[in-house]
Amino acid sequence: MAYAAVTSLMRTIHQSMELTGCDLQPFYEKLESLRAIMEKSCNITGDHEGLTTLEVEIAEVAYKAEDMVDSKSRKVSSAETVITRSKAFWELCCSLEQEVECIDSFMMQWLAIWDWYNNFKDFKAQNFCLSKIPERAVERSEDIMVGYENEFKMMLDQLVGS
Numbered sequence: 387m388a389y390a391a392v393t394s395l396m397r398t399i400h401q402s403m404e405l406t407g408c409d410l411q412p413f414y415e416k417l418e419s420l421r422a423i424m425e426k427s428c429n430i431t432g433d434h435e436g437l438t439t440l441e442v443e444i445a446e447v448a449y450k451a452e453d454m455v456d457s458k459s460r461k462v463s464s465a466e467t468v469i470t471r472s473k474a475f476w477e478l479c480c481s482l483e484q485e486v487e488c489i490d491s492f493m494m495q496w497l498a499i500w501d502w503y504n505n506f507k508d509f510k511a512q513n514f515c516l517s518k519i520p521e522r523a524v525e526r527s528e529d530i531m532v533g534y535e536n537e538f539k540m541m542l543d544q545l546v547g548s
Contacts, residue, residue, distance in 0.1 A: 388441040391448035392421045392489070398452045399482075402459040408475050413482050420493050437499055444492045451485035 399414045424444075458478040465471035 388444035388448070389421060389424045391445035391452075392417055392424065395448045395452045395455070396421070398455050402455050402478075406459050406462040406475070408462060408478070410479070410482065413486050416486050416490070420489060423493060423497065437496065437503075440492050440496045440499070444489055444496070447485055447488050447492065451482065451489075454481050454485065 396414055396417050399410050399417070402408070403410050403414075455478065458474065458481060461474040462471055462478060465474050
């Protein structure tokens with residue numbers, strides 16, 4: 387959903403550059419890099435409410451930005467004087483910058499969740515097993531926790547998982 391919305395926004399920006407002759411390439415390139423991030427992280431399987439929520443928010447911002455670029459590009463192309471054209475282009479750039487920054491902010495949150503998920507998945511995938519503890523570590527009396535068996539078991543359960 388967000389990937390398609392950002393792609394559509396990029397297409398609209400490209401069309402705007404062709405229509406108006408204005409340079410919006412930095413915005414296009416920023417969105418291209420954000421889209422590449424989304425493309426890599428789309429392989430997460432399962433239900434991840436945080437990513438789904440961010441995906442919806444990114445799509446909403448991208449569609450809103452697309453409408454804005456379309457309407458402000460028309461103002462730029464229909465401007466009758468250089469001053470009104472410059473003013474319309476300035477408004478387009480300022481508005482587009484705000485929208486791209488908003489998408490970028492959501493993408494940073496997206497990456498944080500995605501990184502957390504990958505780290506958690508890697509941690510879970512590690513095969514922790516008590517049989518892999520060297521016997522000499524268990525046999526040494528100074529390594530044995532005395533009087534805290536319940537706490538030790540609870541910590542071990544938290545580390546290894548139920």
